[in-house]
Amino acid sequence: MTGFHLNLSLLTPGHFRHAWRLPHADPLAQLDVDHFTRLAEAAEDARIDAVFLGDGPALGAGIEHAPGPGLDPLILLAHLSGATEHLGFVITSSSTYNSPYNLARRFNALDHVSKGRAAVNIVTTGTPAAAANFGLDDHPDRDTRYRRAHEFLDVVTRLWDAWEPGALVGDRTSGRYADPSRIHAIDHRGEFFSVRGPLPVPAGPQGRPVIVQAGGSEGGLKLAGDFADVVFTVAQTQAKAVAFRDEVRRRATAAGRRPDDVKVSLGVVVLVSETAAEAQRRAEELYATLPLDSLVAALNTGLGLPADAFGPDDPIALDDLPDRSGEGAFSVGFAESTRALIAERPRSPRELVRRSAGGSGHRLLIGSAPQVADDLERWFRAGAADGFTIMPADTAVDFENFTRLVVPILRERGLFRSDYTARTLRERFGLRRPGRDVAGRPALVPPAADPPGDPGRHRRSPVPERP
Amino acid sequence: MTGFHLNLSLLTPGHFRHAWRLPHADPLAQLDVDHFTRLAEAAEDARIDAVFLGDGPALGAGIEHAPGPGLDPLILLAHLSGATEHLGFVITSSSTYNSPYNLARRFNALDHVSKGRAAVNIVTTGTPAAAANFGLDDHPDRDTRYRRAHEFLDVVTRLWDAWEPGALVGDRTSGRYADPSRIHAIDHRGEFFSVRGPLPVPAGPQGRPVIVQAGGSEGGLKLAGDFADVVFTVAQTQAKAVAFRDEVRRRATAAGRRPDDVKVSLGVVVLVSETAAEAQRRAEELYATLPLDSLVAALNTGLGLPADAFGPDDPIALDDLPDRSGEGAFSVGFAESTRALIAERPRSPRELVRRSAGGSGHRLLIGSAPQVADDLERWFRAGAADGFTIMPADTAVDFENFTRLVVPILRERGLFRSDYTARTLRERFGLRRPGRDVAGRPALVPPAADPPGDPGRHRRSPVPERP
Structure with a gap:
């Protein structure tokens, strides 16, 4: 590209x-x-x-x-x-x-x-x-x-x-609409979910x-x-x-x-x-819409500081920041990104709030x-x-x-x-079409013969189908 | 109408x-x-x-x-x-x-x-x-x-x-976008759900x-x-x-x-x-697509009978049916509807399957x-x-x-x-616009004065808002 x-x-x-x-x-x-x-x-x-x-x-x-x-x-x-x-x-x-x-x-x-x-x-x-x-x-x-x-x-x-290509047959003569041996239950049981599958359609x-x-x-x-x-x-x-x-x-x-x-x-x-x-001119017009006080407080908090630690025009330096916190009000990406700006040179909350478009980071x-x-x-x-x-x-x-x-x-x-x-x-987007080889997974009804193929890295041990 | x-x-x-x-x-x-x-x-x-x-x-x-x-x-x-x-x-x-x-x-x-x-x-x-x-x-x-x-x-x-009419203000001069005292949490806690609400928009x-x-x-x-x-x-x-x-x-x-x-x-x-x-002619054509045997079996089951109780052309009379079951394979509406047909006169599974369009009832x-x-x-x-x-x-x-x-x-x-x-x-459809008077329910922030109004039949005891 x-x-x-x-x-x-x-x-x-x-x-x-x-x-x-x-x-x-x-x-x-x-x-x-x-x-x-x-x-x-x-x-x-x-x-x-x-x-x-x-x-x-x-x-x-x-x-x-x-x-x-x-x-x-x-x-x-x-x-x-x-x-x-x-x-x-x-x-x-x-x-x-x-x-x-x-x-x-x-x-x-x-x-x-x-x-x-x-x-x-x-x-x-x-x-x-x-x-x-x-x-x-x-x-x-x-x-x-x-x-x-x-x-x-x-x-x-x-x-x-879960539907293999070609699982939907649609053969008028035989009356075979789909081939259940090529439509696979996923039979997932994990920490958060139990999902049998499959979806109703390919x-x-x-x-x-x-x-x-x-x-x-x-x-x-x-x-x-x-x-x-x-x-x-x-x-x-x-x-x-x-x-x-x-x-x-x-x-x-x-x-x-x-x-x-x-x-x-x-x-x-x-x-x-x-x-x-x-x-x-339009930037100044937008800055004027920002509720500066509350955004400065949110910025302080997002950096792991007390809400009133730095006023709008008090420069924040890297040394002023606490160790990185994994659970701040900002997302990790946003917090890291703001830290990187401060690492370049000390910056005021007003500048940071304006640069981050009112707090979005x-x-x-x-x-x-x-x-x-x-x-x-x-x-x-x-x-x-x-x-x-x-x-x-x-x-x-x-x-x-x-x-x-x-x-x-x-x-x-x-x-x-x-x-x-x-x-x-x-x-x-120039992306390949990913997909696992599903043929190795348990079928809804047993296929006529064991199909070949690498079941792929996401294969799990088969779980017995529920009644 | x-x-x-x-x-x-x-x-x-x-x-x-x-x-x-x-x-x-x-x-x-x-x-x-x-x-x-x-x-x-x-x-x-x-x-x-x-x-x-x-x-x-x-x-x-x-x-x-x-x-x-x-x-x-x-x-x-x-x-x-x-x-x-x-x-x-x-x-x-x-x-x-x-x-x-x-x-x-x-x-x-x-x-x-x-x-x-x-x-x-x-x-x-x-x-x-x-x-x-x-x-x-x-x-x-x-x-x-x-x-x-x-x-x-x-x-x-x-x-x-949950949003009262007019809760969305959009007043450019004051900068007031919405009036939180007119947007109501529902604070529901019931047998199946706990839902605080409200939705993000009216x-x-x-x-x-x-x-x-x-x-x-x-x-x-x-x-x-x-x-x-x-x-x-x-x-x-x-x-x-x-x-x-x-x-x-x-x-x-x-x-x-x-x-x-x-x-x-x-x-x-x-x-x-x-x-x-x-x-x-088209009806005969459609009847010919029906897999009669399995539909007759499903009909028997849906009526609370063994799957092979009645063959396609054996008339079923009302006396043949067991007491009504609340949990049959058919929905209650469909089962009742089929019973009503049989109550008129005995009917064969073939007729019932055809009349109910292949089993839909x-x-x-x-x-x-x-x-x-x-x-x-x-x-x-x-x-x-x-x-x-x-x-x-x-x-x-x-x-x-x-x-x-x-x-x-x-x-x-x-x-x-x-x-x-x-x-x-x-x-x-000629339907009125229903809606409860939500003004009596707890607001996200207390309104300036207690609003009047009947809280309506769905009012529940207020539940403390969660932190």
């Missing part, structure tokens, strides 16, 4: 969550399907790989001042798949608060109905508030969540693989929907190495991004895969206008279209990423500014496609 | 599950999104109220001979909502194998993105095979499933009601998505009286249908609602052609378009139903034959609309 992939986040009102206050904004856009349809159409016109939506199954903590999680992304993006033909859909789903059978089945369906455009972004959900919506008194700790996520993806991928056009993974903790990296097709990540410095991508590729190799089997998609918040001056890129294109090209050529997940600072403006102003420049430079050619999102 | 509503089932290949063998059929149509899009467009052209899809989260038992459950209906129909503007969507979901928070949130999202066209058909799932896909060693018994369904709908409706255009309920057992009737907007039912005789509708209306009254707050939608399998002779209506229209009109005028859920015998033929041949006749007779006028599916 000579160019890179581009995903665009639909987060509304934008990665500056308080952008709904700006004069041009519709404060209720987060609930407006026509708004999302326009964005999806603009993305498809620009030949973007996929649109992306983050999520958490709970009311947002700061609802008094800004929208938090919105419409269920699986439903919103399944709807948008009916209004588009080529655009991919990266949908954030929680492995902590879904059952693997339902999730496997729903993404299998999305892959069928979208004709191979489905991707699931598996997260373990860092929001403690979600636990109380699902019968848990306490939010599970990170290690437990990642152990569950690993078992979850093991179950989900085996469910996706896999869709991608075999497996694309698996995206977004955690930078040790558990997240293991998940990435074992299962991810795409790792969505955060980095404030190029050096950190390069090192992270190298690490992800090492993890894939260690898991018996090829380095190119995992693509790194780097998140970057983009604020782009016709001119650099106009972009800077992602790098903020402000400029004219050529400046934005230059920056992405530089990071790509440095080996920092295989592509980017563009997070509009103010979605009402930056989503279409990016597709209209930046994409044509990238195209001229040969860094981005001018048309869709691949049949599926998986092929568009 | 002078006319009746019409829902159309998308079940593919049809309610004769073996219709995939017919020469004109595409054996893989069940996986073909273009097939479903064509059906949805034909339904919308005919001004049908809603399309409907049944479901069960497990591989179909007879997969060797015919398709069973197909693509996840929530995803398929969310996709189709992107290709239509007015058509409603009745989506079967299991209260046994979903979590109420996720389900409430997903149908809330579907209501937003479809602009008020979402309906959930809550079932408890009668397929024992599903249990093993969700970590259960045994399928819960019917009483347990219905107790769970009742608590499930209590939680789901309270989540849908209700969609319908307030609550339409609730459909399909069980005819005592638990199902209680669910219908307390929660259902529409009851989907089965009846082989007009007398039984009239009695059932009266009972449902009584249950609504007993629960403090108005009889017209619940509509009965009667399922009927329709095989319709240009002429009665052609319809009869629904009444089979075969004829020319005027004959079908006459029949529906007669049942409607007798008070048997407020409308019908039309289940095509062979979906590849009967879905479009119904919309093209039968609907225009119903329209001429003033029994069916000639255009969509209502804004939402709920309004189209």
